[in-house]
Amino acid sequence: MPSLLSHPAIPLALGLGLGRGLIPPRMLVAGILFSVLPDLDLLFGYVGWAETGIFAHRGFTHAMIVAWAVAVFFAGFARYLHGSIVTAFWLLFLSMGSHGVLDAMTNGGAAVALAWPFSQERLFFSFRPIEAIPQDFSLLLSEKGLEVMASELLWVWLPVLVAALLLRLLVRPGSRRRLAGGGTAS
Numbered sequence: 001m002p003s004l005l006s007h008p009a010i011p012l013a014l015g016l017g018l019g020r021g022l023i024p025p026r027m028l029v030a031g032i033l034f035s036v037l038p039d040l041d042l043l044f045g046y047v048g049w050a051e052t053g054i055f056a057h058r059g060f061t062h063a064m065i066v067a068w069a070v071a072v073f074f075a076g077f078a079r080y081l082h083g084s085i086v087t088a089f090w091l092l093f094l095s096m097g098s099h100g101v102l103d104a105m106t107n108g109g110a111a112v113a114l115a116w117p118f119s120q121e122r123l124f125f126s127f128r129p130i131e132a133i134p135q136d137f138s139l140l141l142s143e144k145g146l147e148v149m150a151s152e153l154l155w156v157w158l159p160v161l162v163a164a165l166l167l168r169l170l171v172r173p174g175s176r177r178r179l180a181g182g183g184t185a186s
């Protein structure tokens with residue numbers, strides 16, 4: 001996986017690009033949590049559920065349909081996230097769904113069950129520039145850690161920052177207010 005610090009880049013970019021009127025702080029925090037949620041499957045290993053199959057790391061919790069279903073469910077609580085159902089759905093879906101996509105762009109670790117349950121096949125994209133973090137976390141304190149960090153800055157943080165700035169330029173404040181249901185367009 002990219003490190004747990006890099007998955008939140010997606011919701012943070014959406015928050016930065018769309019502004020707090022559309023993505024209020026509470027919704028942004030939810031997006032950050034949802035962006036790392038798929039890796040809870042690491043716990044399955046601790047309780048000995050499965051070494052292989054859909055419960056193994058990067059299994060069903062990384063599937064796009066699961067991100068969709070979880071986002072549909074929690075968008076129902078949009079009021080508690082201080083935003084609209086539509087923005088809550090998209091933020092949560094993109095935050096959680098992007099996790100598997102980023103994992104499938106890493107150059108190591110297990111392949112990803114992105115298309116489960118429609119396909120049991122685990123996938124990697126052919127374009128895999130993101131340095132996978134080593135199994136032995138202590139290596140992160142060595143030169144390998146710097147390599148991983150540099151790779152994530154280049155292939156995750158830089159592109160999403162550019163995308164956020166473009167969103168900021170393209171979505172005018174009036175549109176943002178209208179989308180948020182908070183007023184008329186300027």
Ligand SMILES: [Zn+2]
Pocket residue numbers: 001038039058062099100103
């Ligand atoms: Zn993952």
